Amino acid sequence: MTKAIRFSETGGPAVLRLAQADLGPPGPGEIRLRQTAIAVNFIDTYHRSGLYPVKLPSGLGLEAVGVVEAVGEGVSAFAVGDRAGYCTGPIGAYAEAANLPADRAVKIPDTISDDIAASILMKGMTSEYLLRRTYPVKAGETILFHAAAGGVGQIACQWAKALGATVIGTVGSDAKIALAKSFGCDHVIVSSREDIAARVMEITGGKGVPVSYDGVGKDSFEASIGSLAARGFLVSFGNASGPVPPVSPAVLSPKSLYLTRPGLFAYVGTTEELRASAAALFEVVLSGNVKVGAPAIYALADAAKAHEDLQARRTTGSIILKP
Ligand SMILES: NC(=O)c1ccc[n+]([C@@H]2O[C@H](COP(=O)([O-])OP(=O)(O)OC[C@H]3O[C@@H](n4cnc5c(N)ncnc54)[C@H](OP(=O)(O)O)[C@@H]3O)[C@@H](O)[C@H]2O)c1
Numbered sequence: 001m002t003k004a005i006r007f008s009e010t011g012g013p014a015v016l017r018l019a020q021a022d023l024g025p026p027g028p029g030e031i032r033l034r035q036t037a038i039a040v041n042f043i044d045t046y047h048r049s050g051l052y053p054v055k056l057p058s059g060l061g062l063e064a065v066g067v068v069e070a071v072g073e074g075v076s077a078f079a080v081g082d083r084a085g086y087c088t089g090p091i092g093a094y095a096e097a098a099n100l101p102a103d104r105a106v107k108i109p110d111t112i113s114d115d116i117a118a119s120i121l122m123k124g125m126t127s128e129y130l131l132r133r134t135y136p137v138k139a140g141e142t143i144l145f146h147a148a149a150g151g152v153g154q155i156a157c158q159w160a161k162a163l164g165a166t167v168i169g170t171v172g173s174d175a176k177i178a179l180a181k182s183f184g185c186d187h188v189i190v191s192s193r194e195d196i197a198a199r200v201m202e203i204t205g206g207k208g209v210p211v212s213y214d215g216v217g218k219d220s221f222e223a224s225i226g227s228l229a230a231r232g233f234l235v236s237f238g239n240a241s242g243p244v245p246p247v248s249p250a251v252l253s254p255k256s257l258y259l260t261r262p263g264l265f266a267y268v269g270t271t272e273e274l275r276a277s278a279a280a281l282f283e284v285v286l287s288g289n290v291k292v293g294a295p296a297i298y299a300l301a302d303a304a305k306a307h308e309d310l311q312a313r314r315t316t317g318s319i320i321l322k323p
Contacts, residue, residue: 003323004095005303008057010050013304013311021059021092026072026099033084033105034097037118039063040298040306040319041151042215042240047091048307051243059092060303061321065108065118066097075102083108087122088265088274094303096323103271106278111286119295119318120155122264124281125274126237127156129267131163132280134260135211135233139164142204144196144212144227146220147240148185149176151318155290156213158184162289168203170196170220172313179316191219197226204229208255211235218242225251233258295320 004021026032044061046052065085068078078084084105092098108117131137137160145160147153148169160167161184169185171177172192180188189199200209208229214220215238224234234257236244252259268274284290295318298306302321309315 002096002098003300004092005060005300006057007048007060010048010056013048013307015048016060016304016307018301018303021095023095023097023099026070026075028073029075029101029103030072030099031068031075031078031084031102031105032070032097032099033064033066033086034069035064035066035093035095035323037065037114038093038095038300038321038323039087039118039122040303040310040321041087041122042238042310044094045307045311046239051239054091059095061093061095062089062091063087063118063122064093064095064098065114065121069097071102072099078102078105078107083110083114083117085117085121087125088268094300094321096300104274106275109282109286112282115295115297115320116285116292118320119151119292120281120285121278123151123318124155124285124290125268125277126152126264127159128277128280129262129264130213130235130237131156131159133267134235134237134262135213137163137165137211141211142166142168142209144168144170144200144209144224145185146170146191146212146214146216146224147172148180148183148188149316150215150240152215152238153180154183154293154317158290159284160184161186162284168200168209170216176316191216191223196220196223200227208232213237215239216241217244221247225255225257228255228257230255231257233260236261237263293317297322
């Protein structure tokens with residue numbers, strides 16, 4: 001038995017319950033991880049609310065770090081005692097321990113702590129594919145990144161800066177300006193009181209940006225379109241403010257824009273892609289180009305409170321649950 005967060009109906013944070021869950025030995029090809037740091041990601045709120053359907057009753061969470069305490073038949077890449085982490089499920093990471101396919105786990109470098117590793121796996125691999133593979137950022141470009149003080153924003157803005165970009169970040173309130181600047185933003189736009197597209201045009205001398213990385217979704221879609229230069233890329237990668245309503249391709253035509261709606265799973269679907277993405281992430285963190293602040297820590301039993309704070313825009317950087 002292991003303590004785990006479970007939910008049997010979708011809804012607000014209150015549907016989350018701490019329960020005892022059965023956890024058998026790892027199956028063939030699996031490892032069992034004794035988890036020391038569990039990540040809270042915005043996608044967990046979509047699973048909980050029903051925006052992204054899951055089979056109920058269900059556990060929650062896709063990412064955690066810990067120590068391998070058992071290996072299943074046929075596993076050779078991991079041994080008992082290895083430090084490892086994962087960020088593509090299986091769903092149910094909000095737990096003291098979890099079984100998962102060994103080929104979805106990565107080893108954690110000795111010099112990266114469990115809390116920092118759990119702060120960066122999903123958010124950092126997402127930053128990696130967005131900046132290097134969805135729209136590869138080139139030195140000298142000016143780019144727009146929404147929610148710059150958030151978990152993905154913390155890593156992506158510093159990484160974009162390291163790639164030689166000038167970074168325009170958006171934040172929801174004045175209180176987050178200094179933090180976004182410390183995360184590498186050259187310009188910070190406060191979305192609650194400024195016209196994002198107008199400010200981007202002002203900053204870029206009327207040209208607009210070649211790419212807008214937009215994890216805010218519904219509330220920022222139009223601002224992203226308005227901020228782009230001709231033939232620019234709208235990379236719509238999340239729904240923090242709600243899903244973008246259906247749009248006609250015609251909205252792209254005045255500036256011949258590109259629109260993509262990428263997801264991490266399609267970019268790290270193979271073990272090779274997963275390990276390559278993790279290696280690039282660890283390299284940029286260990287080089288010091290991306291500095292990761294201490295995460296906000298909550299007890300596993302307080303997962304609902306962590307969700308409330310994340311959705312109320314009260315958090316910055318990453319959030320970790322402690323079993
Ligand atoms: N597609 C993928 O592969 C992928 C992978 C990982 C994450 N994501 C997406 O990336 C985004 C960031 O994820 P994260 O876990 O790092 O979260 P986060 O950025 O730490 O939190 C979301 C942020 O969005 C901003 N926001 C704007 N309007 C909001 C609203 N109405 N309600 C709540 N937040 C609002 C808030 O920042 P301000 O207050 O500063 O505006 C908030 O802090 C999410 O949309 C997530 O789904 C996508």
